Amino acid sequence: MSGTADHASGFRLPPLAAYVHIPWCVRKCPYCDFNSHAAGPQLPEREYVDAVLAELGQRLDQVHGRKLVSVFFGGGTPSLFSPQALERIIAGLERRVGFAPDIEITLEANPGTFEQAKFRDYRSLGINRLSIGVQSFQADKLKALGRIHDGEEAIRAADMARAAGFDNFNLDLMHGLPEQSLDDALQDLRTAIAQQPTHLSWYQLTLEPNTVFWSQPPQLPEDDTLWDIQEAGQALLAEHGYAQYETSAYAQPGRQARHNLNYWTFGDFLGLGAGAHGKLSGTDGVIHRTWNTRLPKDYLDPDKAFEAGRRVLAPDELPFEFLMNALRLTQGVPATLFTERTGLDLRELNEARREAERRGLLSPDAQRLVATTQGQLFLNDLLQLFLP
Template sequence: MNILSIPLALYIHIPWCVKKCPYCDFNSHEQPEDMPYAMYEEYVDSLLLDARMQQPLTQGRKIGSIFIGGGTPSLLPIAQYQRLFTQLRIIFDFAGDIEITMEANPGTLEHAPFAEYLEVGINRLSIGVQSFAADKLVTLGRIHNPEQAVTAIKAARAAGFERVNVDLMHGLPQQTLPEAMHDIQLAHDAGATHISWYQLTIEPNTVFYRSQPILPDEDSLADIEQAGQALLQRLGYDNYEVSAWAGASDMPCSHNVNYWQFGDYLAIGAGAHGKVTIAHKALNDIELSGTELNNTEHNGLLAESGIYRFSKSRLPKDYVVQADGVVSAPKMVGWQAIAHDELVSEFMLNALRLHGGVDWPLFAARTGLTYDSIATEITGLINKGLLTDSKDILQPTELGKRYLNQILRVFL
């Protein structure tokens, strides 16, 4: 594999939120009301130590995009973002056109330092609105109201953000088709340049999983989805991925496209997960000081080229490692090579989400596998009308987009 041809991104996780939403299964933790400022400082100290530890994994590559997720990243004080990005630019080589996205909650943005975010280098916001209906926001456990959501979007645009994504859910408890369409229209009118529009799903280990709210029936869900897609198209948004719509003045989110095209990404923060391709180097050539990788049991993991995943401790208190008041580098709690059969399924799981498809050479470039290794499966899917009949591009047909899970099962 040509390591320099594989793009590299960075994910940063900020774990705190004001209130845990009943549908949320992300690694988020309610921030204590009396949380001392020193905890933010210690957390950023850990992020920077984590970043320095992972720097060798860049293997000479620049960081093309950064995504700050959570939790609610807008809870982290601006002074800490200034410190964080000043140091990250020293640790990593940023691409000149780097995209830096921060997730934000309208309920924490009333007095947000939008201009300061831009000065730090954050050039894209993703605002978690979910709905503009007051009763739906209450049901979803959101801490903002419709007016705050509209104000946040308009304020971000007025401050100079040219790229503002708005997260919206549909298929909410007791949601009608007109309500779902109103959400889309209002996001557009407020200034959203990109809309992530996805159906509410009930995940295990959430309040909704235990309480099981009454959702619209299948026919209503289908009607909402079809009407919403038609409205988004009329408003000038392009559906480049299952739930992602880029407006005429915006472009696809390059960070998420890197995921879907099976690129590499480093990950810092509590519970963060990363994926990295390793060129043919010995372990001693990539010294990850302060991690479990230096233990004898891990020797040889990096001796061969391959694709590896890793993760960090989920709980903030475990991620921030202290001894005698001194913060030390967070440990990697998982470092595992991705098996060849898993590489195929993971590549397809991501790539087939892109409606425009991906060039077939990308499969070999990102997985190290050959087309011949999956030719039988691909031919079968083409014969069923689920994949386009092309040697140049891997792309689901219109029928395939509707039966994506059926395609993916072939590669499990």
Template structure:
């Protein structure tokens, strides 16, 4: 890694709220079904103390975005959410255009509190709808119904937020093209500024992994994606990432920073972070203690692990993120954010270009439609170079 090449990228903050009402069978996130009351005040105290220990990572940068994920962050009391966000803003200089996203489930109790969360400082809500169809919601273990999902979106739309997102899954058990498009059509009719439309995958350490449901075969998956993508484009959405579609100007800035290999501080149970250290010429990864009991134990550190990315892995990690985006990738950004010269990836890049997976200009690399369709093959080319 060349110290003269490495530069500080933009900075975001990820905050993890680990509790949810019940664990969904497909979920592999660090979430814990509620067994007792949430320790609202104690957890916010811990988050702010966790952040204090991360302030050296800021390195005179402004915070560009905050993403509050989970679990179900909207289970946190709005007053404590306000205390949390006010505390962050006291500790870190924030951009005037700060995007503050909170994930929420569309149950009526939570949706009714959207206005309170807006007053607390949230200006973007991501609603975990997944499906509007009752049989699919049951299979997915969701606690809301289709009407509650619609009502949550209507309420979010009424608040004049900076933006809001609907999370929707496709390729669900027993789902054909018609079913998937019906869900998508209902989401489009609600006209959210942003739509995350992603394929159900069976992950390790989930209920679905131990008892796998029957999901559509590859041919049906391809038909669902092609038809759905076209429906979204016809409705005025722009695909800017594999699973993310937005009306022009409404891309999620926080996720863009992830995919552009930006930096992010991670606080809360199991939160991950990525921090560039120009002085030490290293890129660090961090992870926090996963279980709430351990995280709230005053005798323990919040940080579970901290390690630097090996130089031979940096290029792969960069492209695993950057190639998810449809936008062209500035070639000079690769060196600035990895500390590597282009020569380090000349062989795999030329191979990808020869296969028609990437196009190259003097200033940019661009993933081709073929490269988007065969992204795993494209990433394998860079993996083989490691």
């Protein structure tokens, strides 16, 4: 099939979000494979914001009249930036692209960077959701993970978020940590739940290439312990009203992360900042993935391009690309969304869909594309069936 394809008449430009990457941290964690760099004594805030706004100007032809449904400041540790710096980015996005009336604007923050006045200022800018990187509340686990905060600071961060006016915040928590027991993991979860976040991201630590943990692996729990942690943790979260709606995301009713839902439903997003990735659809139905130059010094170099590369997703790649996202959702998506987001006829999936149903990995529901419980557990096996 060609790169332009005979797109079905049901194709529609998807919602548009923006991801803004702030690539600096106080210290690089040994498990982290994100594009993050230890901050020096002085961050180049003004220069970096200038670059982000200049990049945004270059991407306006990819907006196609859409307003932003969400903005996510990720990193790194975006809360290292001053409210004045973030205000310039938010104002630039609103002025040049525009905001949906109910826009969700999320800022990632780490407990060691919390200051009450600063976070009150963030809230006044229109940032209405925080994602707080706790990872654990236990001293030995935090030390093993190279975190700069302790458990008390993590609890204070949640208190300060509420005091600053944030009634919608996520706690980011890991399990399967070095030498972690079932009791350790459940104690972390209970402590997190006690902070009454509206959302919990709870996921297993994995060893990623190009990290300290990859070259010097810590002692991780055995598979049986990991399975026990997963089962008991999910039961505990459900008991306290946190419904699992995605592989590692749990939310109180109506508090799902709208920015992440846009990813999982194959929406579009502008990727701004060093190392940011984007996904953008044209009015002709052609879909591009983009990625930026990674190193901040290169991103700030006026003689170098912001964008390091882009590629068109070929039509035969789209089933896998779409389902790689959509099947992470525990309730899946309406089957009609496949055509709306890819421009392809739903019948393109028929052969692989029948095989996935036969193996018990995909629900036979004709109206939805949704993995079975077995399919959620073996998601990679399910997705392999839809590879070109």
